[in-house]
Amino acid sequence: MTPPTAPIVNECTSIRKVMEKPGEVQMEARDQASDASATEVIKHKSTASDEEEFYDCLGDNYSVVKSESSEMAHGLKEDTPQGKTSAEDGECHPQCTAGDEADDICGLSEMIKDVNMLDARTAENMTEESQYEEHEPLSDAKKEEQEEEEKRRVESALTDEEKEELRVEALKIKGEGNEEFKAGANSEAVRLYSKALSVCPLSASTERAILFANRAAALSRMEQTEAAIVDCTKALELNQSYMRARLRRAELQEKANKLDEALADYKEALTLDPNLGHARIAVQSLTERINERNDQMKKEMFDKLRELGDMTLRPFGLSTRNFQMQQDPKSGGYSVSFVQTPKD
Structure with missing residues (x-):
């Protein structure tokens, strides 16, 4: 300069x-x-x-x-x-x-x-x-997507025998993870399940679904509910009829107060197996909780609308009490009538 x-x-x-x-x-x-x-x-x-x-x-x-x-x-x-x-x-x-x-x-x-x-x-x-700002760190989901794409590229050059060897190696590591999970070493179990997933070929969808479900169980013990839900979803993407992953995700959704999603999972589980008593009880319980929640939300909405209506009608000497709503028992709809002198 x-x-x-x-x-x-x-x-x-x-x-x-x-x-x-x-x-x-x-x-x-x-x-x-x-x-x-x-x-x-x-x-x-x-x-x-x-x-x-x-x-x-x-x-x-x-x-x-x-x-x-x-x-x-x-x-x-x-x-x-x-x-x-x-x-x-x-x-x-x-x-x-x-x-x-x-x-x-x-x-x-x-x-x-x-x-x-x-x-x-x-x-x-x-x-x-400026160079540091341009290269933002990748999210975990993006990293896994890139790793999976790279894994698919590498596996395309492997023979069936080589893929089988990788599958067997992944099952061995999964066994080690199961032992850690039984011993209560959840963090180590998550590490081993993740290692097994990195080894297991993408073509072994059944084994990979089990690994995702097992890792979700360990994450659930560690109170990492959202991460566990994600793993259950990945397991179900690989195997839609995987009942254990379906029920585990339903429980996690309910724990996270995602009642509608949990109800959908329990209903799907009953579709696959109508004899699941636990799922049937959960459907009934969740339906009642959802109705109570919706009624509460409806009441809060009407209260807010009433406040807005009173503020609008106040300059004219009126209030929402001048308008009475009556429900038709047959259709369930509502009709509004004007009352000159409302009763308190």
């Missing part, structure tokens, strides 16, 4: 003159000494707005660079005797030597280099942050 101030550009030009032609600089200083009466001190012509624009370009480095610049300028003014001008003025008075000018200019040059280095670091950090 090049600071947009004319004095710094002049100093950079002076640096090249000192380094490339030091003799000419000394002769120029002597000529200025002989013409001291005609030489005037050139003042800094940069406006306040130019300075602020320069420091705005520095961003977070504003305070550091401005502080160093102020200290440097203060030091130049203190070291400059009467009849001299600072390096910022662009010219030397007769008493100023070329060496002094070179030292001051080199100091400003070092400051400019520091500013450019700081600005480069800032740009690099911003680039890294």
Whole structure:
């Protein structure tokens, strides 16, 4: 970044003159000494707005660079005797030597280099942050989807014998998971079931459905209800008639207060096996709970509508009590009648 101030550009030009032609600089200083009466001190012509624009370009480095610049300028003014001008003025008075000018200019040059280095670091950090924001972490569902797609691609190149070997290996790991589950080591059981799923080929849908259902049971013990419901759903996607997964998901749905979903699972279970007494009792219980919930929701809705109606009718001296609703016993519908003087 090049600071947009004319004095710094002049100093950079002076640096090249000192380094490339030091003799000419000394002769120029002597000529200025002989013409001291005609030489005037050139003042800094940069406006306040130019300075602020320069420091705005520095961003977070504003305070550091401005502080160093102020200290440097203060030091130049203190070291400059009467009849001299600072390096910022662009010219030397007769008493100023070329060496002094070179030292001051080199100091400003070092400051400019520091500013450019700081600005480069800032740009690099911003680039890294933008790259980090662009690559958001994948969700667990997305990761599993990608892993399954990769697994399908790899298995397409395997022979039937190789797939059978993987299936047997997965069943072995599942057995280890079952032992951990019986011992109450639910976290370890989840790990082993997950490992077995990663080994078991996709073509072995029955075995994979059992693994998902077993992992759901372990997750349920760990109070990870939503994750267990997801695993039960995956098991049922692989085997719609898997009764254990169906009943387990129904219980989990009821536990999560998803009454309608639980009722649907129990009804489906009764369709597969009408002799399931537990499912029949659950259907009856859930139906009553759902009706009570709906009645409560209906009451709350009517109460809110009544409040809204009273607020609307109040300017006219009326209220919702002026309107009576009567239900038709045959059709179950409602009719509304107006009552001039409602009874309290």
